[in-house]
Amino acid sequence: MPEGPSIVILKEEVQRFKGKKILKAQGTGPINIGSLINRKVVDLKTWGKHLLICLPQTTLQIHLLLFGKYSIDEPRNGKPRLLLQFSNGTLYFYACSVREIREDLDQVYDWTTDLMNPAWDAAAARKKLRAVPGALICDALLDQSIFAGAGNIFKNEVLYRTRVHPLSLVGAIPARKRAEIVQQMHRYAFEFLAWKKANVLKKHWQAHTKKVCPRCDIPFHKAYLGKTKRRTFYCESCQVHYR
DNA sequence: ATACATGTTGGAGC
DNA sequence: GGCTCCAACATGTA
Numbered sequence: 001m002p003e004g005p006s007i008v009i010l011k012e013e014v015q016r017f018k019g020k021k022i023l024k025a026q027g028t029g030p031i032n033i034g035s036l037i038n039r040k041v042v043d044l045k046t047w048g049k050h051l052l053i054c055l056p057q058t059t060l061q062i063h064l065l066l067f068g069k070y071s072i073d074e075p076r077n078g079k080p081r082l083l084l085q086f087s088n089g090t091l092y093f094y095a096c097s098v099r100e101i102r103e104d105l106d107q108v109y110d111w112t113t114d115l116m117n118p119a120w121d122a123a124a125a126r127k128k129l130r131a132v133p134g135a136l137i138c139d140a141l142l143d144q145s146i147f148a149g150a151g152n153i154f155k156n157e158v159l160y161r162t163r164v165h166p167l168s169l170v171g172a173i174p175a176r177k178r179a180e181i182v183q184q185m186h187r188y189a190f191e192f193l194a195w196k197k198a199n200v201l202k203k204h205w206q207a208h209t210k211k212v213c214p215r216c217d218i219p220f221h222k223a224y225l226g227k228t229k230r231r232t233f234y235c236e237s238c239q240v241h242y243r
Numbered sequence: 244a245t246a247c248a249t250g251t252t253g254g255a256g257c
Numbered sequence: 258g259g260c261t262c263c264a265a266c267a268t269g270t271a
Contacts, residue, residue: 003249049250066250067268078268095267097251144251151249201249208249227261231248 002064004116004149005193007046013072014051017041017086022055024085029098031060036084046116047109048148052101053084059101068096114148115189125182126175133171137181139226140170147185152230153192153208158184159234160207165241166225166232172242207233 018041025036036055043054053060062068062082069076071092082093101108112121128146141147141155159166162181164173173181195201202209210220213235225232 006249063251064249065267066248067266068250069268097266142250153249228250229263230250 002049002066002068003151003153003192004046004048004114005189005196007049007051007064007149008116008193009196010051010070011044011046014044014091016088017084017091018044020086020088022084023087025083027080027082027098029081031082031098031100036060041086045105046149047111047114048116048144049151052105054105057102059105061097061099061101062093063097063099064093065095065097069094070096113145115186116149116193120186122179122182122186125185126179129170129178129182130175133169135170136166136226137164137168137170137173138166138230138232139228141181141185142226142228142230149189150185153205154185154188155230156208156233157206158188159232159239161188163239165236165239166234168240168242174242177242207235209233213238 021038021040022036025033027033039055041053042056045052045054049063051062053062060082064070073089075092076094078094080092080094081096082098084091111117111119112124114120125146129140132140137159138155141150141158142152147154155166158181162177162184164177164181170178191204192201195204206214207220210233212218213220215238216235218235218237220233220235223232224230
């Protein structure tokens with residue numbers, strides 16, 4: 001469910017509620033549910049893995065985390081974390097984090113960090129990478145303050161495409177190669193979006209969950225690497241270890 | 244059925 | 258005070 005492109009799809013699916021008034025709201029958690037009634041959805045945005053439901057004066061931030069689910073019109077089993085009913089349908093969110101943001105969104109979010117946003121700034125990402133030479137690249141690619149919206153699939157696929165070993169030190173990777181990684185992160189975000197929409201995302205995985213390197217045919221390594229200790233699939237032979 | 248998975252946070256312990 | 262590490266959370270699937 002949750003990487004940035006999937007949240008963009010979610011935003012597109014809920015567009016019909018933009019401009020609509022909340023007729024009924026239910027939920028658990030820190031939100032004052034009663035205060036939502038009769039307020040209008042003035043905009044729908046995303047930043048990284050966050051869906052932002054903009055109301056006058058305030059914004060609801062939905063993060064689906066690892067297991068979050070949503071549905072439109074058809075409730076699922078269990079109690080929704082948030083339910084919003086409009087004249088033209090009902091939106092349900094389950095097992096997600098729901099927060100309220102009262103500050104101006106432009107103060108809270110740096111839109112240039114979001115891979116999916118037109119404001120995405122590759123040069124800024126390169127600069128942030130330059131600033132963390134001691135980090136492992138497998139951790140840096142999951143850093144939401146550098147690549148908002150990227151997740152574990154991005155990490156595995158982009159490191160494989162660019163032939164970079166996940167344990168490479170950011171500072172040891174040549175600047176040109178780092179630039180290529182940044183560019184591929186952005187490119188993969190939009191390929192992910194297109195493939196997910198066409199229901200063929202998994203078919204295009206070259207490394208993630210794979211057992212054998214499609215390039216040289218030797219077995220992939222699977223390990224839980226970096227500070228993030230996330231599942232990593234890589235080829236010791238094809239991916240260069242910069243250290 | 245036990246483990247694992249597209250993720251983040253909050254608090255303990257340095 | 259700040260950094261790091263780990264437990265905790267939530268749910269469907271193999």
